[in-house]
Amino acid sequence: MKTVKNMKKWFTSLTLLGFVLAVTFNWSLLVSSKKPSDEEVAYVDDKARHYSETGQERLLSLAPSAKVHQDITSLDEALLKIKNLEQRLKDIEFRIPKKYPEVNFLTFKDRKRILVTGGAGFVGSHLVDRLMMEGHEVIVVDNFFTGRKRNVEHWIGHENFELIHHDIVNPLYIEVDQIYHLASPASPPHYMYNPVKTIKTNTVGTINMLGLAKRVGARVLIASTSEVYGDPEVHPQTESYWGHVNPIGPRACYDESKRVSETLAYSYGKQENVAVRVARIFNTYGPRMHSNDGRVVSNFILQALTGQDITIYGSGKQTRSFQYVSDLVDGLIKLQNSNYSMPVNLGNPDEHTIEEFASIIHDMVGGKSHIIHKDAMEDDPQRRKPDITRANHVLGWQPLVPLQQGIKKTVEYFRRELMRSKHSERNLHDPVEAGNLRKALSNGVLTDV
Numbered sequence: 310m311k312t313v314k315n316m317k318k319w320f321t322s323l324t325l326l327g328f329v330l331a332v333t334f335n336w337s338l339l340v341s342s343k344k345p346s347d348e349e350v351a352y353v354d355d356k357a358r359h360y361s362e363t364g365q366e367r368l369l370s371l372a373p374s375a376k377v378h379q380d381i382t383s384l385d386e387a388l389l390k391i392k393n394l395e396q397r398l399k400d401i402e403f404r405i406p407k408k409y410p411e412v413n414f415l416t417f418k419d420r421k422r423i424l425v426t427g428g429a430g431f432v433g434s435h436l437v438d439r440l441m442m443e444g445h446e447v448i449v450v451d452n453f454f455t456g457r458k459r460n461v462e463h464w465i466g467h468e469n470f471e472l473i474h475h476d477i478v479n480p481l482y483i484e485v486d487q488i489y490h491l492a493s494p495a496s497p498p499h500y501m502y503n504p505v506k507t508i509k510t511n512t513v514g515t516i517n518m519l520g521l522a523k524r525v526g527a528r529v530l531i532a533s534t535s536e537v538y539g540d541p542e543v544h545p546q547t548e549s550y551w552g553h554v555n556p557i558g559p560r561a562c563y564d565e566s567k568r569v570s571e572t573l574a575y576s577y578g579k580q581e582n583v584a585v586r587v588a589r590i591f592n593t594y595g596p597r598m599h600s601n602d603g604r605v606v607s608n609f610i611l612q613a614l615t616g617q618d619i620t621i622y623g624s625g626k627q628t629r630s631f632q633y634v635s636d637l638v639d640g641l642i643k644l645q646n647s648n649y650s651m652p653v654n655l656g657n658p659d660e661h662t663i664e665e666f667a668s669i670i671h672d673m674v675g676g677k678s679h680i681i682h683k684d685a686m687e688d689d690p691q692r693r694k695p696d697i698t699r700a701n702h703v704l705g706w707q708p709l710v711p712l713q714q715g716i717k718k719t720v721e722y723f724r725r726e727l728m729r730s731k732h733s734e735r736n737l738h739d740p741v742e743a744g745n746l747r748k749a750l751s752n753g754v755l756t757d758v
């Protein structure tokens with residue numbers, strides 16, 4: 310009985326609702342077909358223009374639909390409502406948790422706390438990506454002289470990540486298991502811009518990092534450079550070569566301070582039992598190089614992309630061997646986790662003259678740039694090519710990315726950089742590369758990512 314009564318009630322309610330809907334629908338049809346007066350149209354257009362002029366262009370597009378309003382003050386109300394809704398949307402967006410690339414999960418036993426000095430820089434940020442994806446806790450320390458927050462911003466807020474704005478010329482007291490000491494300007498115009506600071510970073514900064522490693526029992530990898538060989542008289546350069554460096558030349562602030570950095574590492578190793586690794590890094594390129602970097606790869610690509618002259622310093626007969634950044638990162642991680650403590654060259658032995666390199670970039674980018682010659686740089690090394698027998702033997706490492714492939718990715722990066730007009734168009738972590746990395750990790754090998 311009760312059920313029948315309920316059904317009746319429902320039936321009556323539904324009939325009423327249908328009636329109300331029908332009336333509303335017809336009424337709205339009537340209203341929408343009513344042509345607004347010229348005055349109303351003028352008023353609404355005027356309002357919309359006003360809001361547009363005050364920076365709310367979207368409102369101008371509201372004008373045609375707003376013409377149907379009977380009550381002209383309701384436009385103001387609608388605009389207010391839209392504004393409030395927009396604010397609410399912003400609030401909600403703010404509360405949505407940030408999305409991060411999916412990182413590997415490591416148990417407490419395997420997860421390491423890793424400090425990367427210069428981790429917001431070009432090489433550092435790629436290393437940070439790899440270590441984060443592997444599932445480690447990563448602490449980046451950077452003074453942002455050449456590093457940029459945007460290089461690591463896709464990790465900010467992640468539970469495994471910490472960014473510290475700090476200059477390692479001052480001591481740092483934290484707890485870590487491993488240190489990658491990469492902090493230093495590496496491009497000749499950058500390190501020559503402030504030679505004293507460059508020397509302090511590579512000497513006092515290195516002492517601070519080795520002191521930290523000693524205090525907490527961490528292993529430390531020092532990023533040294535092919536520049537310790539100076540303008541080499543041995544070709545290709547093996548790790549046993551002592552180098553040919555001008556101690557008072559314009560490059561000395563970098564070359565000599567990196568040599569001291571190596572000396573410090575082995576002194577701390579011998580005297581204080583600090584576990585040290587030394588990577589001698591050869592010319593490296595790839596996405597996230599600074600547009601003002603001033604080194605040959607970014608200069609040539611940017612010049613070609615913007616139709617400016619491609620500037621060869623000197624004859625162009627000097628040589629360099631370029632490695633893609635993912636190969637370097639692979640080598641750094643392998644070296645850090647190896648049992649080998651003597652210096653190891655990390656570079657791609659594929660050697661080119663700078664003249665050849667200019668043509669490669671010119672052909673790949675196209676455009677109207679001319680290749681021109683400018684004065685040679687003082688003390689510019691004339692030949693450089695790594696002998697990587699040691700890296701191959703002790704780490705099983707060799708570069709995998711061919712020049713054409715790496716340059717193509719770098720050109721694409723700089724092309725995007727040139728088109729960037731807003732802060733929001735950032736060089737976020739590449740999801741395709743993240744996918745490749747995950748695949749490589751699950752196969753137990755690190756390949757080109």
Ligand SMILES: O=C(O)[C@H]1O[C@H](OP(=O)(O)OP(=O)(O)OC[C@H]2O[C@@H](n3ccc(=O)[nH]c3=O)[C@H](O)[C@@H]2O)[C@H](O)[C@@H](O)[C@@H]1O
Binds near residue numbers: 534535536606622690
């Ligand atoms: O890229 C790197 O990894 C290395 O770069 C520099 O060494 P350098 O080889 O002199 O770097 P570049 O400034 O890229 O110069 C390479 C060659 O290209 C020439 N160059 C550079 C820029 C340019 O616009 N035009 C040009 O012909 C230079 O004179 C030089 O012969 C740093 O000093 C190294 O520490 C660092 O490891």
